[in-house]
Amino acid sequence: MDFYVQYKYLIIPVVTWFCIQLFKVIWDLVATKKFNFKRIMGAGGMPSSHSAVVMVLTTMVGKAYGIESPIFAMSLVFSAVVMYDAAGVRRAAGKQAKMLNKIAETPGLTGLQMQEKLVEVLGHTPMQVIVGATIGVIVGLIF
Numbered sequence: 001m002d003f004y005v006q007y008k009y010l011i012i013p014v015v016t017w018f019c020i021q022l023f024k025v026i027w028d029l030v031a032t033k034k035f036n037f038k039r040i041m042g043a044g045g046m047p048s049s050h051s052a053v054v055m056v057l058t059t060m061v062g063k064a065y066g067i068e069s070p071i072f073a074m075s076l077v078f079s080a081v082v083m084y085d086a087a088g089v090r091r092a093a094g095k096q097a098k099m100l101n102k103i104a105e106t107p108g109l110t111g112l113q114m115q116e117k118l119v120e121v122l123g124h125t126p127m128q129v130i131v132g133a134t135i136g137v138i139v140g141l142i143f
Contacts, residue, residue, distance in 0.1 A: 009060060012143050013053045016136065020049040048124040048132030050086050054079035055133040059140025079133075087129045 004011060021040045028036050028045075043050075058075040065071050124132070 013057050016056050017049045017053045046128045048128045051083045051129045051132030052136035054082045055136025056140040059137050083129050086124045087126050
């Protein structure tokens with residue numbers, strides 16, 4: 001029990017991340033009837049595990065130190081940056097990767113030979129970020 005208490009700010013976010021990624025693997029298995037182990041480490045999809053992890057940590061910090069504490073403010077700002085990046089920058093990079101893959105696949109258009117396709121699922125829709133953040137807040141309030 002001492003180990004859990006001492007490391008709960010690490011254990012709970014990691015377990016939350018793992019559970020969400022495992023959910024994505026199972027969901028993908030049900031939807032496609034194919035086991036895709038890459039989903040356990042992959043980015044993107046519903047819900048956003050990045051958002052859940054940062055918000056579970058932020059919620060736990062807020063409960064322990066108060067929402068007026070500097071550590072809560074730092075955690076909240078960090079969470080906002082991560083979630084903005086997930087729904088903004090990484091999502092845009094995924095859209096660009098999808099377009100570049102289409103261009104590269106068009107015969108005779110570029111003359112480029114790609115060794116492998118670019119990863120297209122990098123970011124999240126705003127809804128995926130909101131659901132992930134909500135899960136994080138709920139888990140943070142429970143633990």
